[in-house]
Amino acid sequence: MKKHIPAVVGAVLFTLAGLLQLAARNFSGFAEWYAITIYPCIVGIYGRFLSILPFSVVELGIYILVTGSILYIVRHYKQWQKLLGAVFSFLGLIAFLFTVNCGINYYRRPFSSYLNLDVRESSVDELEELCSYLVDRINETADDFGQPGLTAQPTLARQGQESMENLGTEYPQLSGYYPRPKPVLISWILAVQQLCGIYSPFTVEANYNWQMTGYNIPHTLCHELSHLKGFMREDEANFIGYLACIHSEEAFFQYSGYLMGWVHAGNALAAQDRERFMELRNQLAPQAIEDLQANNAYWNQYEGKVAEVANQINDTYLKLNDQTDGVKSYGRVVDLMLAYYREQH
Secondary structure, eight states, X not given: OGGGHHHHHHXXXXXXXXXXXXXXXXXXXHHHHHHHHTHHXXXXXXXXXXXXXXXXXXXXXXHHHHHHHHHHHHHHTTOHHHHHHHHHHHHHHHHHHHHHHTGGGGGSOOGGGGTTOOOOOOOHHHHHXXXXXXXXXXXXXXXXXXXXXXXXXXXXXXXXXXXXXXXXXXXXXXXXXXXXXXXXXXXXXXXXXXXXXXXXXXXXXXXXXXXXXXXXXXXXHHHHXXXXXXXXXXXXXXXXXXXXXXXOSOHHHHHHHHHHHXXXXXXXXXXXXXXXXXXXXXXXOHHHHHHHHHHHHHHHTTOSHHHHHHHHHHHHHHHHXXXXXXXXXXXXXXXXXXXHHHHHO
């Protein structure tokens, strides 16, 4: 009987995960109720506890898991039933943690629904107006902030928390406690997947690539922290990160928000009217041009088959979690920025 315990545990965890997924997908209001009642408790207890540790727990866990798995297989390779039971139990745990710390939240109300924004199709003239505004704000906040080293990350992490807390005073859905975002020590793990950051549902952590071009870091911190308020859509996390940065008290964060906004909106404008895009791009401050070029050079060195596979996996993951546009859903942030710009101006 004892040898069947791992399989039983795995079956129970898979069943619970499946039932919760079915409830989130099929019962109206369940995911929203969960996101505003149960999930904040998980972040406040589990996330707060792991936030005490200065390193990425999930990163360390991956290294331990890989090493431990190899040793376990070597030791028990002849006991295939025991191996299968352990694997099944572990996968059940992964499925359960993903569901309760992430999966259910994909089916809650989107953040934009709380704002009553007029999200609609916009003309090229409106898009150009937004881009022109972003260029002006970039040039006002541009400075040679340099490339933050590892020792600067605790300060940036704290500023990211403060920026999100500040945004939470305006939008109650974002108020409350935020765990410390943590840099991944070996940033190659994220860079080779073309990722600026990642939310770990297994440890309720916001992790990010601290070695990427500096202006990316503030926006990425706020983007990943938005997931810790139960907003899982990537387009909305980008928008929340944009809002948190442009309303931050930190100049570096403001610059990051406006420049990231320009990247999204500028790409949309370039697809519609290349001439108008180039006219505005030529008005960018030299520092902004330099940062954008450095950013392209950084990511270009990691392009390859691994990045292609990672992108396809990410695309499939988004679609499985009801983001039917897949990676294209990242473009919706432009519509949200346009709607917010119209509201403010």
